Structures are given as C-alpha cells and as structure tokens.
Amino acid sequence: MKQGLVSQAGHAAVVADTAPPPATTCLVAHVLTPPGLRWIDGKPLAPRLLGADRDAALALPGVRAVVIRDNFAGVVAETGAMAANAARALQARWSAPPRADDAPVSRQAVVQRGNATEVLASAEARHAQHYRWPLAGTRADACCTAIADWRDGMVFVWLPSTRPAALREELAALLGIAPQQVALACWQSPDDTADPTLLAHHAAADAALLANAAGKPVMRRLRAADLGLADAALDVRVDTARAGEAIKAYAATLAGTAAPTVPLALWLTHTPSPVTDTCCAGNAAMPPYRIPHVDVGAVGDIAAFDAAPLAAARAQVFARESHLDEIATVSGTDPVALRLAHLDDARGVALVRQVTERAGWIPAAPRAAASASNVQRGRGFAYAHTIDHDAGQSWSAWVAEVEVDGTTGELAVTRVTVGHDSESLAPEQGAPATRSLEQAVADTALQLTSATPGFDTWQPSDAPPSQTLPAMPGSALPEVRLAGTLTGHDTLAAGPADTLPAAAAVANAIFDATGVRLRTPPFSAERIRLALAEAGDKRGNKRKKRGWIAAAAATAAGLCATLLPWRAPIAPVAPPEPGFYSAATLERGRLVAAAGDCAVCHTAPGGVKNAGGLPLETPFGTVYSTNITPDVQTGIGNWSFAAFERAMREGIHRDGRRLYPAFPYTAFAKVSDADMQALYAYLMSAEPVKSEVPQTQLAFPFNMRPLLAGWNLLFHRNEPFKPDPSRSAQWNRGAYLAEGLGHCSACHSPRNALGAEQGGRKYLTGGSAEGWEAPPLTSLSHAPVPWTEGALFTYLRGGYAPNHGAAAGPMAPVVEELAQLPEADVRAIAHYVASFGTPPLAPSVLAAQAAQIEQRSAQAALTLNGPGERLYQSACAVCHQSDQGIAQFGVKPSLALNTNLHSKLPDNVIQVLLQGMPAPPNSELGAMPAYADTLDNRQIAQLAQYLRARFAPDQPAWQELENTVARLRAAPAH
Structure with missing residues (x-):
C-alpha cells in the first residue's frame, strides 16, 4: 500500500515516499493504563497517578527511557518483556477511580425541523426500531501499531490514518514543538467502513512522546482493551410516523460508547487538544427526504458526534435506510x-x-x-x-x-x-x-x-503485527x-x-x-x-x-428413542478418497481437534497418536480410550458422518452401543455443525493405524450399558452452544471453547454419586482427573495470589505463570494442544475463565501480595530443619531458590506462590514429586526430574510436609501423607 510522508505548513503539503525503520531496530513502548479507565461522552474517566518508582524501572537491564508526566507513565526498553518488567517495577500508585455523575443524562438536539414529538405521540401508524453500529477497531483483540522516531529536531511517525492534519497539530501540542517539526507517514485503511484513527492516533501519541525521550525509534502496539474501548458501539433508535403512504415524522437518537479521536496521552498529560474535528459526512444525521417533522439527537454530550464523526454518520445512514426498507415492507411499497x-x-x-x-x-x-x-x-x-x-x-x-x-x-x-x-x-x-x-x-x-469472530470462527494461524490492517x-x-x-x-x-x-x-x-x-x-x-x-x-x-397433537407425538417419540437401551446401528461406509476434503477444512479440523484435546485421551503412553488404549481411571473402574484413526477394522474408517456426529452428541457407538460418559459427549454436544464436520474430515484424512485396544470391563451394575439411557435422560442435554447476547464476542468465543470442545468442567467441576458433573454454583469449583486434583477456577481458587486474565493466558499459552506455577500432570498435554491454537482463542478462554474469579486487582496490589507471601515464607524457613529440610536442599533448592546455584533455565519458579502448595489436598504436590514435570512449551523453565525411584514413601512425605510448612505456613499441615504417597504411587501412571 502506498505511503506518503506528510509535512504540512498551513494548507501546503510535501509528499515523499518513505519507509519506517525495521521492527527489529525499534525499541518497544509500554504505557500504563489507568485502572478502571472508562469513557463518558468521549472523555476519559480515570484515576490520578499518585507516584511511581522511576529509578527502579531505569535500573533494570534493557530499559532506555521512562516518562512520567502528570497521569502518563510509560517506559521504553529493548524488548517487550523488558518493557513489561520495567512497567511492573514502576509500582505505580493510583487514586481511587472517580465516580461518574449519577444524574440522568439528557438528550441533546442535533437537528430539528417541525414538531416530531407531538406528531409521533398522536400518530396512528408508528414504526420504531433499534439499530447498532459497532465502532471499527474496538474488538477486545483488535490492535494497531505505530512507530515514531525523533531525529534532527523532528518527530517522524508511521501509522494508518485518514486525519493526518489533526494528528499533526495534536502531536505538536503534546511535544511542545512547532507543527512543522512533525512529519507523518500515513496510509488509508483497506477497510473503508473503519476509522483507523480510533486506535492509531492513541498509539502514535504514545510512540511520539516516548521516542522524544529515548531519542530512538519506538514501536507502540496498542489493543482496544488497553483503552477500555473493547466492543464499543453506537446505538440508534428510530421512530417514524406515517399518514397513508407519506412519512410525516422522523425521530432518531444516537447513544452508546463514543470512541475518542483525541489521543489518550493528551488527556493524561493535561494537554489541551488544538483540533476541532470535522467530517465530510457531518450532516448525515439530517434525512435528505421530504419529511415535515424531524428530530435527531444524542443522549449525553454532543461529543458522541464529535468523538467519532464518521462512525456516527455511518450509524445514522445505516439506521435510516434500513428503517425505510422496513417501512416499505410493512406498507407493501417498493x-x-x-x-x-x-x-x-x-x-x-x-x-x-x-x-x-x-x-x-x-x-x-x-x-x-x-x-x-x-x-x-x-x-x-x-x-x-x-x-x-x-x-x-x-x-x-x-x-x-x-x-x-x-x-x-x-x-x-x-x-x-x-x-x-x-x-x-x-x-x-x-x-x-x-x-x-x-x-x-x-x-x-x-x-x-x-x-x-463468532463463537465458532477459526483463524488458521497467528498473524504477526503489521503496519496495515489485514x-x-x-x-x-x-x-x-x-x-x-x-x-x-x-x-x-x-x-x-x-x-x-x-x-x-x-x-x-x-x-x-x-x-x-x-x-x-x-x-x-x-x-x-x-x-x-x-x-x-x-x-x-x-x-x-x-398442531399440538403432532408435536406431542414427536416429543414422545424422541423421548422413547432416548430411553431405548439399544439404538439401531448405522451402516458402514467406504472411507473417503485422498484429497476429498479441502486444505481449509482440514486445517480447521486440526484446530478443532487441538482445542478438544482429542490426542490427549486417545493416545496411550508410547503409542501412536489417536490410536487409543489410554486407561482412564473413574470411580466405577478403568475405561480405555478407543482408536479414532480411520482404520476400517479397529478405528472409525467405515463410520459415516452421521455415525460420528451421533457418537459426539449423543454418546452412541456406530453399532448402537452406548458410550460411557468418560467420553465427554455431554460437552461435545455443544460443538457447532461446521466444527463437527471439519473435525470428522480431519480425523478421516489422517493415516489409519491398526490398533486393538483393551476392552472396557466395569463391575456390575456399571457394565450394563443400557442403563446409560436413564443416565442421559437425567444428566445430558443434546443442545448446541448458544451465545449470550449480553456478553462480548470474546467471552462467547471463550465459553464455546471452554464449555464445548475444551470440556474444562469435565475435570474442574465436582461430580455427583452417579458421575455426572455438577453445574450451577458448583461449576468449575474443582474436581479430579487421573489421580490429580483439578483445582477450582472460580473465586474459590487456592491460589495465594488471585489469578488474573493475563496470568491465565500466560499459563494456558506457555504452561507457566510466575505467580502460580507450571502445568503438570493431565494439564501439561492440554497446554501443549492449546499451543497450536491462535493466540486470540487462548485469550478468549482466559477471558471466559477469569469472569468466574475474583474482581481484578491492580498490578501494584498483586505485586505487594506476592512480596508479602515471599517474606512470610522466608521467615518460616528460619524455624525449620530436619530431614525434610535436607531433602529440599539436595533436591529442590538449586532450581527453586534464587540465592542458590546458577540460573540455568532463565527463571526459578517460586514455591511460595505455587497454587498446589496452598491446596487442602497434597495430591498434586506428591504426584509432581513422584512423576516429575516435562518442560513447559514456550517457557524459559526446564524439566523437573521424577523422584519415584530415588525417594521412598517416607522421604516423599517428609519433603511434601516441609514444602507445605515452609511455603504455605498459613495453611494447616497435611495429614496421613505416607498413606497418600502409597496410594498415588500404586495408581497407574499416564
């Protein structure tokens, strides 16, 4: 896309081709978002910055500049990780967020003609409707990148923008320089329905301010969520009165979140904006038709139009022209x-x-x-x-x-x-x-x-940051x-x-x-x-x-079919020919399989992927996973899609047998049709593997498969996922992945006496899986430092969160599967799960809590000794104690912040000591060795008790540890 370097003087302009510095040569900016930031009528409502430790941030390696100006706090470092560390080191202290005015918001008139209110009140034919216009670039995962460079007394900025003149004036005011010292390289977004300035101008102002301080090129990547603008939209309510075929009155009201075009950096630094924004479509609110009575207004400040003028114009035209089409339909008019x-x-x-x-x-x-x-x-x-x-x-x-x-x-x-x-x-x-x-x-x-993205929309891969919108x-x-x-x-x-x-x-x-x-x-x-x-x-x-009689009959027939202990088999089919499915379908199926952890359960230790044979321990006996490769004799090679879908949604084998709910068809029933078809295509296109797996043999009466018809009637609802319209697109995407494909509740929710998941208030409040505790994911979490959305994402994406620990046991292969998904999907899962936790705390509060817990653990260590302490020093300290050994793996995870050590159950700690841990993906951590062959039951118990006493001294000591170690050691390993 063509770019131009714009350096304007008055209305004259000089345009020259230029290219931004390579991203690898740019410093990275990190700007603190004021906690609780909100936008009211196009103006920010944010707390005041009370103080920050500039020297602590500057002392960290790689940090090149720190800017603290009024309520603006930002750092520049050589890498994104270094910048994030410096931002945490600032230990910013904020005032309490200001409260919004509780007074009712008045409606401000924009254009008026005649007396629309009276005509509408007395109209016999009246048509009212509500329309919504999403503000472009405000999805929670939407982002924009701007680059700024300060050299030769000028600031050069590269960004997508259709308002270079306005931004030039704003940057000059922010930096206290003449407008002639600002040069912009702008390009127009390929999406003409969007206004790229909604994010780009904010990113550009941050980059320019920090580049001025660093004297080097600075890259600023900004997400809509960083500005509190996720899923912002304008609402238009239209009310029309007709007399015969003539429209006599038209009223429209614009409301909603107005995304500001004035960069946030100006607000935070108390710099008045020198620009009064205008738009070529500024009068689109006035209908161009012969309507005697017109009343168009905005709820709240007129800034709703000023803040996003092009979006307001588009919203008005969309609502009006759609509304006229609806009137034509009602009246039978062309x-x-x-x-x-x-x-x-x-x-x-x-x-x-x-x-x-x-x-x-x-x-x-x-x-x-x-x-x-x-x-x-x-x-x-x-x-x-x-x-x-x-x-x-x-x-x-x-x-x-x-x-x-x-x-x-x-x-x-x-x-x-x-x-x-x-x-x-x-x-x-x-x-x-x-x-x-x-x-x-x-x-x-x-x-x-x-x-x-919808709840079942997939992106084939993570797109790298780009200067143009994809x-x-x-x-x-x-x-x-x-x-x-x-x-x-x-x-x-x-x-x-x-x-x-x-x-x-x-x-x-x-x-x-x-x-x-x-x-x-x-x-x-x-x-x-x-x-x-x-x-x-x-x-x-x-x-x-x-026809309620027919409906009742159909319902009865369906109920009988559900209760039938035996279901008819579905005839086998010939496997599809190679190349039958498109590459796009197979790629989507691969992602669906990764999100559903298919290979985690259908692959035995040392076995071929998806060939089955993994023993799954349940309270009712051992269930063996099946072969889901397209082998005709031992797998699903002769299964039709109808047979596959029935198994996935109803728990019915192709031959009519009922499947045990250890296979989570109760969750897979929520998978969309498109994802189900793609998953079938992916599995049927894989390499067939002939593998006979052990037959599941449960004790009476659990071996009576027909009884599962009654179980399904009580506990299974074969219903697809339904998005919650009151929630964001990101939340719904996360819910779809977590509740359906990811079947998180299968492990993280408790089960009743019949093995069914307990929902409602007990949803995600903790369960068990394969001899491991699946901890609560709600506010009942054992974590000493509350989980945040960011920490959940880091853990799910890389297998390790600094304030909580590393993924182990059954969760480790789940993280490996999640690593294949697009970053946006993992963020969506984290966003959804975080909604069940405690309200988010400020990073400074979390850091203070972590420091207090570390200090408490250090004090407890002074009073402990004995065999447990000696075992710790010989087996654990070199990797987990920062004052010992060499940092071989880049980071030494803190045991004082480990969630498992603060749990009521010692199972996970003992399992980790016995089995060890593989190296997490995408992490600087190394693998942990297993001690099952080097320490006996008594030593494992002594070490676990020491770890509990030292790193969770506020928790009661675990009891019967040797018996627990013996039980877990005897259980089959996975």
Whole structure:
C-alpha cells in the first residue's frame, strides 16, 4: 500500500515516499493504563497517578527511557518483556477511580425541523426500531501499531490514518514543538467502513512522546482493551410516523460508547487538544427526504458526534435506510418508490433513477425462490446525501445483490451498482493515498460480509503485527457497476461519503433474500445462520400451536428413542478418497481437534497418536480410550458422518452401543455443525493405524450399558452452544471453547454419586482427573495470589505463570494442544475463565501480595530443619531458590506462590514429586526430574510436609501423607 510522508505548513503539503525503520531496530513502548479507565461522552474517566518508582524501572537491564508526566507513565526498553518488567517495577500508585455523575443524562438536539414529538405521540401508524453500529477497531483483540522516531529536531511517525492534519497539530501540542517539526507517514485503511484513527492516533501519541525521550525509534502496539474501548458501539433508535403512504415524522437518537479521536496521552498529560474535528459526512444525521417533522439527537454530550464523526454518520445512514426498507415492507411499497416519493432534490432523484436502471431494478419484484443448492438471492437499495463545508455536496446510491446459503449462512455480495455524484471529485492535495471508487466499493462490500469472530470462527494461524490492517476473510470480489457519475473524470477517487449507503444496502438485500432483518453490521455467516434458525423456530412454534397433537407425538417419540437401551446401528461406509476434503477444512479440523484435546485421551503412553488404549481411571473402574484413526477394522474408517456426529452428541457407538460418559459427549454436544464436520474430515484424512485396544470391563451394575439411557435422560442435554447476547464476542468465543470442545468442567467441576458433573454454583469449583486434583477456577481458587486474565493466558499459552506455577500432570498435554491454537482463542478462554474469579486487582496490589507471601515464607524457613529440610536442599533448592546455584533455565519458579502448595489436598504436590514435570512449551523453565525411584514413601512425605510448612505456613499441615504417597504411587501412571 502506498505511503506518503506528510509535512504540512498551513494548507501546503510535501509528499515523499518513505519507509519506517525495521521492527527489529525499534525499541518497544509500554504505557500504563489507568485502572478502571472508562469513557463518558468521549472523555476519559480515570484515576490520578499518585507516584511511581522511576529509578527502579531505569535500573533494570534493557530499559532506555521512562516518562512520567502528570497521569502518563510509560517506559521504553529493548524488548517487550523488558518493557513489561520495567512497567511492573514502576509500582505505580493510583487514586481511587472517580465516580461518574449519577444524574440522568439528557438528550441533546442535533437537528430539528417541525414538531416530531407531538406528531409521533398522536400518530396512528408508528414504526420504531433499534439499530447498532459497532465502532471499527474496538474488538477486545483488535490492535494497531505505530512507530515514531525523533531525529534532527523532528518527530517522524508511521501509522494508518485518514486525519493526518489533526494528528499533526495534536502531536505538536503534546511535544511542545512547532507543527512543522512533525512529519507523518500515513496510509488509508483497506477497510473503508473503519476509522483507523480510533486506535492509531492513541498509539502514535504514545510512540511520539516516548521516542522524544529515548531519542530512538519506538514501536507502540496498542489493543482496544488497553483503552477500555473493547466492543464499543453506537446505538440508534428510530421512530417514524406515517399518514397513508407519506412519512410525516422522523425521530432518531444516537447513544452508546463514543470512541475518542483525541489521543489518550493528551488527556493524561493535561494537554489541551488544538483540533476541532470535522467530517465530510457531518450532516448525515439530517434525512435528505421530504419529511415535515424531524428530530435527531444524542443522549449525553454532543461529543458522541464529535468523538467519532464518521462512525456516527455511518450509524445514522445505516439506521435510516434500513428503517425505510422496513417501512416499505410493512406498507407493501417498493423501497425505491418510497424514497422517490419523499425526495425533492432533482440531482438526487436523477442519481437514484440512473442507479436503479443500471442495476435492472424491477419495482415490487417477487423474491427469487431458493435454488436446489439452498442458495437464496436478494437485492437491496440505500441512498445518502451529505454536505461538507469544504467539499460541498455529495450524493451516493447503492443497489447491492447478494447470495445467502440457507444452511450455513455464508453470504456473498455478488454485484454492486453504485451512483456517485459530488461537487468536488478531485482529492485534496497532500491527502493520504486514495483508492478508486470501484476498489472502495468492492472492499467495503467484502468487509460487510465479515464480522468480529463468532463463537465458532477459526483463524488458521497467528498473524504477526503489521503496519496495515489485514484483509478480512470473505467471498470473491463482487462485480461493481458505476452509474450517475459526473463526466470529465477517468477514475473517481473514493471518499468516506461514497460508501455511507453500503451497510444498509447489503442488510436490505439480505432481508430480501431470506426474510430476516439484521440490524447490526457486519453480517457474518454466524449471525445470518442464527437469525435463520430463530426465524425457523418462530415458524415452528406457530405450526406447533396449530398442531399440538403432532408435536406431542414427536416429543414422545424422541423421548422413547432416548430411553431405548439399544439404538439401531448405522451402516458402514467406504472411507473417503485422498484429497476429498479441502486444505481449509482440514486445517480447521486440526484446530478443532487441538482445542478438544482429542490426542490427549486417545493416545496411550508410547503409542501412536489417536490410536487409543489410554486407561482412564473413574470411580466405577478403568475405561480405555478407543482408536479414532480411520482404520476400517479397529478405528472409525467405515463410520459415516452421521455415525460420528451421533457418537459426539449423543454418546452412541456406530453399532448402537452406548458410550460411557468418560467420553465427554455431554460437552461435545455443544460443538457447532461446521466444527463437527471439519473435525470428522480431519480425523478421516489422517493415516489409519491398526490398533486393538483393551476392552472396557466395569463391575456390575456399571457394565450394563443400557442403563446409560436413564443416565442421559437425567444428566445430558443434546443442545448446541448458544451465545449470550449480553456478553462480548470474546467471552462467547471463550465459553464455546471452554464449555464445548475444551470440556474444562469435565475435570474442574465436582461430580455427583452417579458421575455426572455438577453445574450451577458448583461449576468449575474443582474436581479430579487421573489421580490429580483439578483445582477450582472460580473465586474459590487456592491460589495465594488471585489469578488474573493475563496470568491465565500466560499459563494456558506457555504452561507457566510466575505467580502460580507450571502445568503438570493431565494439564501439561492440554497446554501443549492449546499451543497450536491462535493466540486470540487462548485469550478468549482466559477471558471466559477469569469472569468466574475474583474482581481484578491492580498490578501494584498483586505485586505487594506476592512480596508479602515471599517474606512470610522466608521467615518460616528460619524455624525449620530436619530431614525434610535436607531433602529440599539436595533436591529442590538449586532450581527453586534464587540465592542458590546458577540460573540455568532463565527463571526459578517460586514455591511460595505455587497454587498446589496452598491446596487442602497434597495430591498434586506428591504426584509432581513422584512423576516429575516435562518442560513447559514456550517457557524459559526446564524439566523437573521424577523422584519415584530415588525417594521412598517416607522421604516423599517428609519433603511434601516441609514444602507445605515452609511455603504455605498459613495453611494447616497435611495429614496421613505416607498413606497418600502409597496410594498415588500404586495408581497407574499416564
């Protein structure tokens, strides 16, 4: 993508090609986020910085600069890890977060005409609806990178931005220099529906401030969550009154989280912004139609429009044009005819007519019938007219044509016909590189078919940080037709106003194709699939009301099928030919298998992957895992997808036998259809392995498999995962992975007398697995320092968290599987699990707690001696005591902070001493040796008791340790 170095003086500009310094030569910035940061009406609500230990941070290796200015605190170091360590060393002290004003927020008028309130109150035909516009770049995992360099008395900054002039003035004010000393290398985001300044300007200000202090190139990578802007959105509520076919009144109210464009660094350093933001689409709130009574306003401060002007304009146009389409449907009017009946602007009327004629629009044409492939086709129209004080008037009209797969919800925008008219078509001199109108239309259409990752959306790999926003996945480029453009221009440059109608046109086309109305973009396959399912449920409910006898009969039949002790076998099939499945499907299946830990349970020690034979100890006896390779004789090579899915969701073998719930089909029932199909494809495409596994033989009555029909009736619900609409996309993704594929509760929840997981208040409150304690993951955790979301991510991603310990036992191979997943998925799991824990504490508080625990352990060590102490010094101290030996592995894990040593049960500590621990993945830790062959039961017990007394002196001593050691030593190892 073309970049330009912009160094402006007044309105003049000099553009020169330039490239940022390589990332490997840049220092890394880390800026402290004020705890409890919130945004109210586009302004931050954050505590004051009371103090920080600058000298402690500067004393650490690799730290090049520390900046503490008012409420801003940041460090620059040679690596990200060094910067993070320096940030912790600052020991920042913050005041209590200020409280928001509890007074009711008033509605501020934006544009008014006539008396819409009275007309709406007395209207006979009134239509109200709520629309939502997600603010681009505010997903919890969204990030942006900016690079700044200070040299020769100037600051050079590289970032994606469409507002270089505004940022230049702000950086000059922040650094106390002249605007001529600021040079920006900007490029336009490939997503024309987004405003990259929402994150980029914040990152750029941080980088510039820290580069000024370090005198070297500085890279600042910023996530939306760092600014408290995760999943921010604008809400628009529209209310319309009609008299016959005429729209008499229109009212709209904009509310929600306004993402600020003024960099946070300016707020924190008390630097007034010299910029008053404006937008070319600033008046999009006023409907361009002949409506006598109009009232458009914003809840709270008018900053909701000022903070994100382009997003506010897009939200308004999307809501208004979608709403008009809904009115046309209710009134039985053609959507284009409805608009033309209320449009007095001759230039706009001409544009609309040219666009619809070019698109072949047939008024009130019936919706196309679904084809044999279940593909449904539709078309939608939308229009926008804006006035900008610099660029003048601009008109834009869209006809979008789509195809929707009625089964999967996959959406393709196949053709877009766009009309574009403007009083100023030439791009401004010195503006960032522009795209042609055709390219902007195609890019925007593709963006609208993508969305924030759904609960079953997979990314094939982790994308490295980039200076440009990555292209979103989508269908092939749509055909773009232009109509109604002014003459005299060979290639039209796209402006922000040209794509204002895009979202509404696509949403209206989706409705025309499927009959479901989506009121929040983007329009992902998941959202369409759920909307189609919900519409089907409503139609099904109506049919059930009309035929309740048939419904009751169907329910009874289903219940009988569930209770039948024996189920019919499913006929074998021939294995698929090599190359039958696409590479994308197999890659998705590989990730699904890793998330589901398939190989962890279906691989015996020293055996072939997924060939089965692993003994699983249960209270009812030993269950052996099966061979799930595509071997025809001993595996699943002749299983159809129907047989595979039945086993996964219902616990029924292909031959009709019931499977023991040691196989977690109770969790796998929640897996989506797409993931289930991909997993089947992956397993069936693997190398077949002939491997006979031991037959599971349980004692009576547990060997009576037909009894499991009653167990399933009591404890199993064959229902797919349903996302919680009140939660974020990241939380739902984490819930899907943890509750379904990851089946975390299978180990971390207690079980009742019949072996079923206990939910409700006991969900994730602790359980057992293969002779190990699976500790609570809720606020009941034994951890001396509370788990945080960040610590959970570090542990799950690399197998070690400094304040808690390393993954051992059955958790170690789980971490190895999680290492294959994209980072965003592991963060989602950590985010979900953290929601069950204690409220997060400030890093300074956690550090103080850890220091206090270490000090308490050091005091206890002075009073202990005997054989346990000697065993510790000979077997443990060299790796776990910082004042002994050489740091061979980069870090010496603290036993005082180890969660297992603070547990009520000694099982995990004893298991680790007996079996040792493999080296965690992606960690600087080494492996721990096993002492089962070098220490007897009494010595293991003495060592465990010493460890408990020294590193958890506030906890009671463990009892009957020798008996516990003997029991665990006799249990089969895995």
